[in-house]
Amino acid sequence: MTTIYDIAKKTGFSITTVSKVLNNYPDVADKTRKKIMEAVNEMGYFPSSSARTLSTKKSWSIGVVFDEESGMQHPFFNAVIESFRKSVEKNGYDLLFASSKIGNDSKTYLDHFQYRGVDGVVVVSSNMNDPDVEKLMNSDIPSVVIDLDSRGASVVFSDNQYGSELAVDYLFSLGHRKIAHISGHQEGFVGVQRLVGYQNAMKKYNLEIPVQYIVNGGYFTYEGGQKAMNELLSLDERPTAVYVAGDLMALGAIEQIRQKGLEVPKDISIVGFDDIHFAQYTVPALTTIRQDTAQIGKTAANLLIEQISDKKKQYMSIKIPVSLVERKSCRPI
Structure with a gap:
């Protein structure tokens, strides 16, 4: 199995430099990053999640809270989460979906995500009067909200x-x-x-x-x-x-x-x-x-990753434009 030491030996860079590239640190020259990533792909290197967690002190997971009344069945939510997923995966993160009931025990979202040690949380169109969501938003965990009015997190919503x-x-x-x-x-x-x-x-x-x-x-x-x-x-x-x-x-x-x-x-x-x-x-x-579900998901992902990287919550509100699509279900009278 290919190790980080093999990547360092092949490229001629130090283990520290290789580690920085693998963990998306910004202070690496583009030329260096490109050479290391080419070696990673060529040699089929896949980092150990536990080793990466120990070295970066991050879980590389993002919690997802959604409206449990309608679930993730609605096509809009699916499209937004798919865009969000693609964006965060490019940065090395996995998604962890949460329910207010884990196993046979009722737990708050905050309890669940603190137990799992997520690096951040995205909330997708939940109930704005849900005390569990409010408690999560008021915590120190980096967070972003989609289609919900919240003062405790960054918000991305359509107009x-x-x-x-x-x-x-x-x-x-x-x-x-x-x-x-x-x-x-x-x-x-x-x-x-x-x-x-x-x-x-x-x-x-x-x-x-x-x-x-x-x-x-x-x-x-x-x-x-x-x-x-x-x-x-x-x-x-x-x-x-x-x-x-x-x-x-x-x-x-x-x-x-x-x-x-x-x-x-x-x-x-x-x-x-x-x-x-x-x-x-x-x-x-x-x-x-x-x-624009693609833009909503991408914007939310960028806001959350920036907070995780800065280790500081942000409180931004970003409104995504909408447009009329004219088809056949209306007629003039």
């Missing part, structure tokens, strides 16, 4: 309010005035922000919002969209368009419309939010607000 305004602007431009909203659950940062954006846009155009026109679709699920759409379809004065706070809910809403013998966009226009992979393949293809 949810502006995305909602884009959706309403688009529907208004098509002649729609009776625009309803299926919101996400209101204990979450995303659901609240998208609802506020919808309300602001409707106010901008002096459009009335009947109380019945805002329906909570819950945790951004297909079934939640179906149930919420059923409520809107039962109204005496049905909306001509519905802006839905998540694509999975939007797809559920479209199916509910179909089950009632109606068509999208002939009878009701639909706009979603996320631009999940399936959105372009549905019938009709879904007009939606696109989140």
Whole structure:
């Protein structure tokens, strides 16, 4: 088995220099780094995780906290974590997913991650009122949050309010005035922000919002969209368009419309939010607000790795732009 000593012998550099390159220390010349990495790849060197942990006093692992109500099944979360994973793996880190219940014992996230000795933590769209998440954010562990309002960590999030305004602007431009909203659950940062954006846009155009026109679709699920759409379809004065706070809910809403013998966009226009992979393949293809999942994941990874390297928590808030993707689920009236 190839060792660090073999790499040093082949390249002519000291063991200390080779170790610095393998552990991503910045104070090594690019030419030196390149030569050492070429030898590493050529000789098939794979460092011992325990040896690396001892030499660097780091676990080379990053904890992941996610919303246990919807889990990691949502395509948006999967896309963000995949981007995050690729970025941190380039820097030598593995991911450790955590639940609030480990084995038969209930443990806080902080307890679990301190026990496992993670170098940092990423929180993906959890409940902003969760005391366990708040406790974790207030700890000394470097952390970054995705789609959650937190004062105890760096935050990366899409421009949810502006995305909602884009959706309403688009529907208004098509002649729609009776625009309803299926919101996400209101204990979450995303659901609240998208609802506020919808309300602001409707106010901008002096459009009335009947109380019945805002329906909570819950945790951004297909079934939640179906149930919420059923409520809107039962109204005496049905909306001509519905802006839905998540694509999975939007797809559920479209199916509910179909089950009632109606068509999208002939009878009701639909706009979603996320631009999940399936959105372009549905019938009709879904007009939606696109989140840049690759940029969100990469930005969050860079922020966290910088904190780990500096051994100091940062408190930054980075808003990632969104855009409207026009497809076939809306029509002018």
